[in-house]
Amino acid sequence: MQLTLENPQNTKSDTLPFSRNNPFQAKVLKNINLNGTGSSKETRHIELSLKDSGLSYAPGDALGIIPENDPELVATLTEEMEWDEEAVVIVNKQGDTLLLKEALTTYFEITLLTRKILQQAVAYTDNEKLQKLVLAENANQLKEYCYGRDLLDMLRDFGPWKASEQEIVSLLRKMTPRLYSIASSLTANPDEVHLTIGAVRYTVHNRDRNGVCSVLCADRVKEGDTLPVFVQVNKHFYLPEFKDKDIIMVGPGTGIAPFRSFIQERAIYKATGRSWLFFGGQHAAADFLYQNELEKYQQDGVLTRLDSAFSRDTAHKVYVQHKMLENSKELFNWLENGAYFYICGDKEHMAKDVNEALISVIEKEGGLARDAAEAYLKDMQQQGRYQRDVY
Structure with missing residues (x-):
């Protein structure tokens, strides 16, 4: 399988460096x-x-990565709408064209809905529910409808449609990397x-x-x-310039990714600074990502400390922030010694909980009031010693 988009054979490679527009x-x-x-x-x-x-x-x-849409979803769309997948459609303002099947597979975002799409789609149907939904006073309901739904949902929910293939695809946004x-x-x-x-x-x-x-x-x-x-390039998430600096990394689940990079890099350059990783998952037996690698790094002294939390292995759920609080004294000593602190992973819950735990550690071990602990953390951030890669 070769995924292709705009530049199938890297034909520009002799003249242009590879980039977002020339992958x-x-x-x-x-x-x-x-x-x-x-x-x-x-x-x-x-x-x-x-x-x-x-x-x-x-x-x-x-x-x-510039992905392609699921071929089954594309097939369902074309079949239910009785579209001709070989129809030629214009995909952008420059007038470039693709066959409909290719456009829906490689060019357009079909799994996300926006208020703008629904507001424009109203012109192609007499469906009263949609007419009502796009009214200004129903902005919250419109936002709620868009959440978790896609193009197929919209086409099923608000038909019958008086629109050509071209008119529908003209509502869509270009696929984002x-x-x-x-x-x-x-x-x-x-x-x-x-x-x-x-x-x-x-x-x-x-x-x-x-x-x-x-x-x-x-x-x-x-x-x-x-x-x-x-x-x-991520200018806001990077290793310390000096190899003797300590680093503390909190990366449960796929949040481990950049820290595997950090640890490999420091192993190659024989960094003298200490490193401490907090990793979390559901079950130690099935969800300890890169376990053998990490334990080998620990044995070799590349990784100074490895603390793991597996939330479904105990009666009470234990997460990475609980492990931080358990080790609050040593954690604060590392911070006082100039350690860099990193978080990678879930923005909604984990990163907030880790941030809260970090403030609690500084407050308790530093003997500080809450606002002084927050100021301590803000100062770390300004020094580039508190970095987050959250999504």
Whole structure:
């Protein structure tokens, strides 16, 4: 399988460097599931070749993938709407054209709805529910409808439609690249880039849903296939300039990705600073990502401390923030010694809970009032010693 978009054979490579608008077709060298039997999760470890790309990256950077939509979803759309998949449609303001099937597969975002799409779609149907939904006073209901729904939901819910294939695709946005924290050091893995991708699958509004890029990588991309990629520099998430600085990393689940990169890099350069990793998952037996690697790094002294929390293995759920609080005295000593503190992973819950735990540690061990503890953390942030890569 070769994913293609705009630049199928890297034809611009002689004149332009590879980038978001001119992605490199990276060959898949390895694609394995990191989770064990009985896990409710599926996390793919993917290794890609960057040979002859000229691309480089630093620990903390991200890799962009330009994905394709699920062919089954595309087929359902064209069948239910009785569209001609061979119809030629204009896809952008420049007047470029694609066959409808290709446009829906490679060019347009079809799994996300926006208020703008619904507001414009009203012109192509007499459906009273939609007419009412897009009224200004129903802004909250419109926002609520968009959440978790896609183009197929809209077409099913508000027909019959008086629109051509062209009119419907003209409502859609261009596919956006998906960014993933890089899970490797280029120094340790020349000409390669590794990713740690959790397959997103869920059921909502009576339909099974899949993450566009994550399930593409989990189900449809095989070793030997290529993926269109580019490097996205992350200026706000990086290792300390000096190798003698201590680092504390909190990365449960796929949040481990950049820290695998950090640890590999520091192993190569024989960093003298200490390193401490907090990792979390549901079950130690099935969800301890990169366990053997991490334990080997600990044995070799590259990783000074490794604290893990597995929430479903105990009567009371234990998370990474609980492990931080258990080790508050030593954690604060590391901070006082100038350690850099990093968080990667879920923005909604984990990152907030870890931030709260960090303030509590500073408050308790530093003998500070809450506002002084918050100021301490803000000062760390201004020094570049508190960094977050959350999503």
